[in-house]
Amino acid sequence: MERVVVDPGIGLDELHHVTAEIERAMTAVIEGKDDVVRTALTVLLAGGHLLIEDVPGVGKTMLAKTLARTVDATVHRIQFTPDLLPSDITGVSVFNQDTHAFEFRRGAVFANVVVGDEINRASPKTQSALLEAMEERQVTVDGRTYPLPDPFLVMATQNPFEMEGTYPLPEAQRDRFMARISMGYPDPSAELRMLANHGGRPPLDDLVAVTDAAAVTRLVRGVESLYASPALRQYVVDLVTATRSSPHLRLGASPRAGLQLLRAARAHAALAGRDHVLPDDVQQLLTPVLAHRVILSGDAELSGSTPAEVLATILDSVRVPG
Structure with missing residues (x-):
């Protein structure tokens, strides 16, 4: 059988250069969690979605925002709350009085990177609004289907479901996340560095994008052929x-x-x-x-x-x- 190698348009050298820059930028913000950063990068290159679960305050949202900031792409954040509606995520058709026709107004899911904060605080009905988007990279509203941009990555955070005000994610929703990771508490030395580096100006303010959406798409397609x-x-x-x-x-x-x-x-x-x-x-x-x-x-x-x-x-x- 003939070996299939990486797409000629994408070499491993380029992949290493881009991912090393992303990893370097992320580890400058996320202290002492190199294995977590590496798993997040793996999901990005595999074209999947990432679920980050842990107790409040350990950096779940910071990890998601950091990865999103390293890619020059459209990023939307959704704060999941009990009163969030499915249409807030997918979009809604609105009647235009001037044209006497319905116009579709895109929801927050129309972005390259969607950061879903505390996804299990929303009702199961609202959570289900992401099912089609995560699996088929499209949204259907009022019988019409709208494609989502490429690449498309959902990074959702959730608190342990036994905590107050949370709904357990249904099996169908969990199955659409490629991987789930837990942040865990930092070790004392990493926490000490965090106090020194994060006590003043937020480190995200100095983080700049090291690649763009088109490059990520090419890398994902190249990895598929390994x-x-x-x-x-x-x-x-x-x-x-x-x-x-x-x-x-x-x-x-x-x-x-x-x-x-x-x-x-x-x-x-x-x-x-x-x-x-x-x-x-x-x-x-x-x-x-x-x-x-x-x-x-x-x-x-x-x-x-x-x-x-x-x-x-x-x-x-x-x-x-x-």
Whole structure:
């Protein structure tokens, strides 16, 4: 079989240069979270959407705004609240008295980067307004379909659902996010640097874009062509299938999860400077890509297991291709 390499228009050298500049700019703002920044970059290159979950005050919105600021593209922020309407997100048709016709006024989702702050504070009806946009890159209002710009990335933050005033994201909504990450608290040394660097002028004020939307689109298309062997693709299928038969899971991963795991693995390989995907790429992304899609069984919940622990067990049980 002939190896498929990166699109000739996009070389790994260019990809490394652009992503290194983005990473450098982001780590100057996000202290001590290099692994989180790298996962966010992986999702960007894979053309997916990112869900950032943690308690208030640990920098979820700062991470989303920082990544958005490094790309010279249209950026819209949506503050999700209980009274937010679906039309606020997608747009609405308004009757024009002068032309005696309805005109479509675009909602906040019409941007290259959409930052959804505290997405689980809105009602499930409002959350569902993003379903078509995230999966099909389009919005349908009053029977007419409007394409969204390219690239299109949703970065949503959410507080743990047990906190006051939150609604749990439905399974269909969670499944559309390529990866979920948790910020976590910074270590003491990073927190000390944060106090020194962020105590005065906000670091976002000095952040400038290092690339643009057109370049990101080319990079995403180039990453899509990275080589994944048949054995590697079978490995992805075996992992996803194992989640559906695990006695510890009530809901396993969907076929969409397998597709997004492979796309994320391709981006991870590109960031590592390779033109082919290894099992290591899949293994490192298994938890961020699958943990938010699976649902524990009743017995697993009672025993205190977590999705990450169950996925680690599955990872050990599935044979790694040679």
